[in-house]
Amino acid sequence: MTDIDTGSSPALTLVPHTDQKQTAKDFKSDQEVRWCPGCGDYAILAAVQGFLPELGLRRENITFVSGIGCSSRFPYYMNTYGLHSIHGRAPAIATGLAVSRPDLSVWVVTGDGDALSIGGNHLIHALRRNVNINILLFNNRIYGLTKGQYSPTSETGKITKSTPMGSLDYSFNPVSVALGAEATFVGRTIDSDRAHLTSVLRAAAAHEGTSLVEIYQNCNIFNDDAWEALKDRDSSDDMLIRLEHGQPIVFGSGQDKAVVRQDDGHVAVVDISEVSADRILIHDAHADDPGLAFALSRLSDPHSLADTPIGIFRDVQRTSYDRLVREQSQAAAKTGSADLASLLHGTDSWTVI
Amino acid sequence: MNPAVPQPTPTAAKGTIPLAQVVIRLAGDSGDGMQLTGDRFTAETAGLGNDLSTLPDFPAEIRAPAGTLPGVSAFQLHFADHDIMTPGDRPDVLVAMNPAALRANVDALRPGGDLLINTDEFTKRNLSKVGYVDSPLDDESLNAYSVHLVPLTSMTVTALADFNVSKKEAERAKNMFALGLLCWLYSRPTEGTMSFLRSKFGTKPEIMAANVAAFEAGWSFGETTEDFAVRYEVKPAPMGPGTYRNIAGNLALSYGLIAAGQQSGLPIFLGSYPITPASDILHELSKHKALGVTTFQAEDEIAGIGAALGASYGGALGITSTSGPGVALKSETIGLAVSLELPLLIIDVQRGGPSTGLPTKTEQSDLLQAMFGRNGEAPVPIVAPQSPGDCFAAAVEAARIAIQFRTPVFLLSDGYLANGSEPWRVPDIASLDTIDPDFATEANHERSDGEAEYWPYLRDPQTLARPWAIPGTPGLEHRIGGLEKADGSGEISYDPANHDQMVRLRQAKVDAIAATIPPLVVDDPDGDARLLVIGWGSTYGPIGAACRRIRDAGCSVAQVHLRHLNPFPTNLGEILGAYDRVLVPEMNLGQLNLVLRGRYLIDAVGFNQVRGMPFTSDELVIAINGILDDLAARKGDPT
Numbered sequence: 001m002t003d004i005d006t007g008s009s010p011a012l013t014l015v016p017h018t019d020q021k022q023t024a025k026d027f028k029s030d031q032e033v034r035w036c037p038g039c040g041d042y043a044i045l046a047a048v049q050g051f052l053p054e055l056g057l058r059r060e061n062i063t064f065v066s067g068i069g070c071s072s073r074f075p076y077y078m079n080t081y082g083l084h085s086i087h088g089r090a091p092a093i094a095t096g097l098a099v100s101r102p103d104l105s106v107w108v109v110t111g112d113g114d115a116l117s118i119g120g121n122h123l124i125h126a127l128r129r130n131v132n133i134n135i136l137l138f139n140n141r142i143y144g145l146t147k148g149q150y151s152p153t154s155e156t157g158k159i160t161k162s163t164p165m166g167s168l169d170y171s172f173n174p175v176s177v178a179l180g181a182e183a184t185f186v187g188r189t190i191d192s193d194r195a196h197l198t199s200v201l202r203a204a205a206a207h208e209g210t211s212l213v214e215i216y217q218n219c220n221i222f223n224d225d226a227w228e229a230l231k232d233r234d235s236s237d238d239m240l241i242r243l244e245h246g247q248p249i250v251f252g253s254g255q256d257k258a259v260v261r262q263d264d265g266h267v268a269v270v271d272i273s274e275v276s277a278d279r280i281l282i283h284d285a286h287a288d289d290p291g292l293a294f295a296l297s298r299l300s301d302p303h304s305l306a307d308t309p310i311g312i313f314r315d316v317q318r319t320s321y322d323r324l325v326r327e328q329s330q331a332a333a334k335t336g337s338a339d340l341a342s343l344l345h346g347t348d349s350w351t352v353i
Numbered sequence: 354m355n356p357a358v359p360q361p362t363p364t365a366a367k368g369t370i371p372l373a374q375v376v377i378r379l380a381g382d383s384g385d386g387m388q389l390t391g392d393r394f395t396a397e398t399a400g401l402g403n404d405l406s407t408l409p410d411f412p413a414e415i416r417a418p419a420g421t422l423p424g425v426s427a428f429q430l431h432f433a434d435h436d437i438m439t440p441g442d443r444p445d446v447l448v449a450m451n452p453a454a455l456r457a458n459v460d461a462l463r464p465g466g467d468l469l470i471n472t473d474e475f476t477k478r479n480l481s482k483v484g485y486v487d488s489p490l491d492d493e494s495l496n497a498y499s500v501h502l503v504p505l506t507s508m509t510v511t512a513l514a515d516f517n518v519s520k521k522e523a524e525r526a527k528n529m530f531a532l533g534l535l536c537w538l539y540s541r542p543t544e545g546t547m548s549f550l551r552s553k554f555g556t557k558p559e560i561m562a563a564n565v566a567a568f569e570a571g572w573s574f575g576e577t578t579e580d581f582a583v584r585y586e587v588k589p590a591p592m593g594p595g596t597y598r599n600i601a602g603n604l605a606l607s608y609g610l611i612a613a614g615q616q617s618g619l620p621i622f623l624g625s626y627p628i629t630p631a632s633d634i635l636h637e638l639s640k641h642k643a644l645g646v647t648t649f650q651a652e653d654e655i656a657g658i659g660a661a662l663g664a665s666y667g668g669a670l671g672i673t674s675t676s677g678p679g680v681a682l683k684s685e686t687i688g689l690a691v692s693l694e695l696p697l698l699i700i701d702v703q704r705g706g707p708s709t710g711l712p713t714k715t716e717q718s719d720l721l722q723a724m725f726g727r728n729g730e731a732p733v734p735i736v737a738p739q740s741p742g743d744c745f746a747a748a749v750e751a752a753r754i755a756i757q758f759r760t761p762v763f764l765l766s767d768g769y770l771a772n773g774s775e776p777w778r779v780p781d782i783a784s785l786d787t788i789d790p791d792f793a794t795e796a797n798h799e800r801s802d803g804e805a806e807y808w809p810y811l812r813d814p815q816t817l818a819r820p821w822a823i824p825g826t827p828g829l830e831h832r833i834g835g836l837e838k839a840d841g842s843g844e845i846s847y848d849p850a851n852h853d854q855m856v857r858l859r860q861a862k863v864d865a866i867a868a869t870i871p872p873l874v875v876d877d878p879d880g881d882a883r884l885l886v887i888g889w890g891s892t893y894g895p896i897g898a899a900c901r902r903i904r905d906a907g908c909s910v911a912q913v914h915l916r917h918l919n920p921f922p923t924n925l926g927e928i929l930g931a932y933d934r935v936l937v938p939e940m941n942l943g944q945l946n947l948v949l950r951g952r953y954l955i956d957a958v959g960f961n962q963v964r965g966m967p968f969t970s971d972e973l974v975i976a977i978n979g980i981l982d983d984l985a986a987r988k989g990d991p992t
Contacts, residue, residue: 016825029832031844031845059827060829066834076832078832081824081830083832083834085835089686092624092659092663093659093660093663096622096659096661096667096671097663097667098663099660099664100620100663100667101667101668121653122652122655337643340612340644341782344608344780345596348598349779352402
């Protein structure tokens with residue numbers, strides 16, 4: 001994750017850069033931030049504003065597009081171009097913008113309800129097309145703006161206002177969904193881990209095509225401490241699997257656990273003392289086949305959060321949709337006719353004098 | 354040679370009878386190639402300089418079971434040596450390729466009309482499929498018509514005996530035999546069809562040769578058979594100077610969109626999802642990338658308009674094309690476009706509804722959906738073309754309004770306009786007005802501390818349009834969305850007075866468009882009409898034809914037709930008030946009439962049909978005469 005040079009990244013070569021030094025302050029709009037005090041969104045906003053200067057892009061060539069929900073207020077707080085749209089549709093709107101404006105760095109900000117419930121269709125199609133956009137999915141496992149109903153990522157059995165006897169839905173794992181759609185970049189990070197969050201954002205920005213970053217975000221009003229097991233200093237080392245490309249997948253407070261592929265093909269967490277070093281999986285985010293990344297995404301327990309991988313699951317090269325569109329247009333411009341008058345006349349016209 | 358096939362007997366050169374106009378209907382099974390045959394006959398007719406109007410009528414099923422009534426596909430063509438307005442009420446000539454085609458269409462044929470029947474398909478099995486107990490060829494049920502029994506299939510197979518094609522392939526060429534016969538009968542040229550076949554089957558030389566031979570065999574059969582004693586001729590219609598071509602509505606509409614892109618200098622971005630009868634717009638525009646057009650086949654209707662709106666936000670002319678059910682899905686995004694005040698075109702090629710309804714049939718029942726079908730007060734301008742060729746100019750006009758006023762605009766076409774065709778005078782590109790997108794490039798407001806800033810909702814005082822600053826413009830970074838915005842600054846505002854003000858401003862902006870559209874001109878040649886017939890969209894032709902017939906019969910009637918349905922032209926109220934009676938024919942249950950009555954407090958009456966087919970001028974003449982009779986009777990009534 002550290003070997004990425006954003007300045008020459010194919011994702012951003014068409015976006016005008018600036019020589020002027022930027023700071024986080026340059027990306028703060030004059031709007032008062034109106035999330036609840038203590039909301040995880042503040043940390044994400046600060047991380048994004050703190051990280052963007054690294055890219056060195058002209059501020060006017062950055063656009064944030066959002067849907068509806070608490071997270072979707074994000075664009076108002078960024079001193080860039082911003083579009084707060086309608087529920088679930090931000091990936092579709094961003095697709096039209098990115099395809100027609102290759103000189104823009106386009107970011108979608110969405111939540112678990114916005115992206116995976118009402119907007120699930122647009123999300124998977126944006127991912128399979130591989131449009132050059134970055135999607136930040138704030139997952140707090142609850143509906144916040146509508147005041148506390150269960151979401152598609154809520155754990156089964158969740159007691160909420162709309163499920164007094166417990167929710168019956170089986171939950172989505174956003175990383176699994178994205179990998180199932182063959183997304184070319186899938187990462188996961190946590191709102192409170194600024195360094196990790198920034199490193200994943202950096203890699204996502206450098207990736208040409210759609211990057212999906214799931215951010216575990218705390219809603220302290222309606223679902224407080226949903227991710228606490230992964231944040232608690234005492235327990236998190238035993239829960240979190242930090243994926244690093246090219247590194248053996250080892251974790252635990254004593255580096256005592258490892259991920260291996262079993263004889264039946266499944267991927268499992270084992271006590272490191274039980275296996276030889278050569279059995280331990282080396283994480284390969286660049287593997288063409290998404291199968292192993294998918295298997296890693298299935299390790300975590302949706303209730304206890306045990307064995308939850310974070311980091312970059314997948315980062316592979318596939319020509320972005322908008323680049324393919326431009327190539328077709330350029331090919332057509334070379335061979336096709338740009339003469340509207342002759343098009344209107346067609347081949348069977350006649351003249352009356 | 355097959356002895357069962359009647360052999361043409363050479364005759365002396367046949368006489369030619371001049372005709373003023375003819376209506377031909379070709380009917381067959383979905384797989385018989387009737388649409389192709391109709392298109393080719395139309396192309397030859399257009400090339401001859403006749404005025405013409407066409408009406409394709411095909412089922413929603415791609416291939417319904419062969420030989421059944423649901424599988425019948427028909428194509429009607431009206432051509433004349435004078436200016437005509439409709440595809441014709443009733444055919445003078447019906448070509449029936451099988452019993453189903455006969456059964457479904459024979460009642461429409463004018464008594465005394467020519468009925469050309471492909472006898473090969475009149476087998477016991479095919480007859481029973483459509484409920485004929487006895488063959489209509491053997492009883493007296495067709496006595497009202499001039500019947501021509503021609504074994505089209507077997508004659509085609511015989512003509513192609515020496516060609517390297519299978520029997521099935523030979524049989525499939527029967528439509529070209531029929532086309533050849535019709536071209537002979539109506540003295541049409543043949544070169545166009547020949548070169549069409551050569552290019553269509555260029556990679557299959559055997560099939561190409563067989564189709565050319567079938568076409569020639571049909572022509573020769575006409576020349577030699579005794580069944581047709583004469584051939585007919587329809588002289589070219591007088592038309593004003595210019596270059597003409599035949600064009601269908603969806604094609605003209607697509608060209609209008611490309612022209613709007615050129616005239617505004619904006620790239621065209623179409624986000625669309627396939628739907629009948631609008632898909633041809635997506636197909637056509639996808640061919641024209643060299644002209645600055647990008648097409649995006651989205652995952653659904655909502656993504657289609659979403660991507661189009663995203664492109665508009667980025668400074669393109671965003672367009673989405675659909676039909677009624679798709680509009681229902683797009684409604685929320687149209688509302689967002691109203692709130693964002695960005696240019697966007699929504700093309701609704703209307704079809705029969707509700708729900709899936711009649712996908713391949715025409716209707717005008719989305720007017721109220723376009724006008725009111727959104728949450729909140731969300732006014733959207735509406736433009737409707739009146740004929741297939743007019744779809745070009747209507748598309749340019751819709752784009753002008755969208756760009757100049759920063760608003761989504763509905764373009765309401767319909768299935769009849771989409772697939773019907775007519776001669777169209779090709780416009781001179783240089784004569785089209787330019788459309789200035791007038792992008793904002795500078796700050797437009799001074800803060801109290803003297804700093805210049807950009808207010809995205811500081812309106813033009815004349816048009817009330819807001820400035821349009823696109824991403825990439827330095828210094829004008831701003832955030833907009835679907836939440837209510839403060840008048841001027843565009844910042845989120847929940848202030849009650851501000852909301853009331855913004856709702857009224859959005860309405861006033863749409864109302865202000867009326868100042869930029871030409872006043873309506875009433876067609877009332879006698880100047881003393883007491884009845885006004887008012888329509889919108891594709892009913893222009895049938896209403897116009899009916900009014901002509903009324904006037905030819907010595908009565909007076911006035912006609913006016915609406916192209917702009919929101920806002921209405923400024924002189925509409927005055928016009929409506931000037932007549933004793935107002936008749937509103939619509940292919941719905943009275944949607945325009947509801948709005949006219951509500952807005953202008955007039956006692957307009959509707960004439961309404963939703964049969965999936967355009968009005969005939971016959972039924973409109975009856976409706977108009979009914980009102981004229983009533984007016985005449987009341988004139989003598991002292992009360």
